[in-house]
Amino acid sequence: MALPIEDRRRSFAFYRDGLGFRAVGEPAEDGVPEPLRFAVNDGLTLMLVPTGGFGWVLGGRETAGPGVSECVLGLDTASAAQVDAVLARAEAAGATVVTAPTRQPWGYSGTFTDPDGHLWMVEAAPED
CATH class of the missing domain: 3.30.720 (Signal recognition particle alu RNA binding heterodimer, srp9/1)
Structure with missing residues (x-):
């Protein structure tokens, strides 16, 4: 990647x-x-x-401009607590939290952008 x-x-x-x-x-x-x-x-x-x-x-194609997301990169974690920890650490290092961590039908997730605007989703599978 x-x-x-x-x-x-x-x-x-x-x-x-x-x-x-x-x-x-x-x-x-x-x-x-x-x-x-x-x-x-x-x-x-x-x-x-x-x-x-x-x-x-890119073979001559342009890169996406700031604020344009062509894909969402994913990071899987083992628990909701780890999602929170990754987002907090990323934010402290300069990330912008786009979607605060929340429970979803597929698990627990939140998103952030890195300093160049690339969108990352941090998630954990639903806990039984």
């Missing part, structure tokens, strides 16, 4: 400190790994590409 970003250091700090993702690779001169990648889980790596260099990924 790859997302366009405006500021490498800001995004590095947000995903490391706000979401607790583990950076992959050795730091470059600015202290941020190049390429900027995070291990999300055992099977998923997130690459963050500066907006100016993201064109090669």
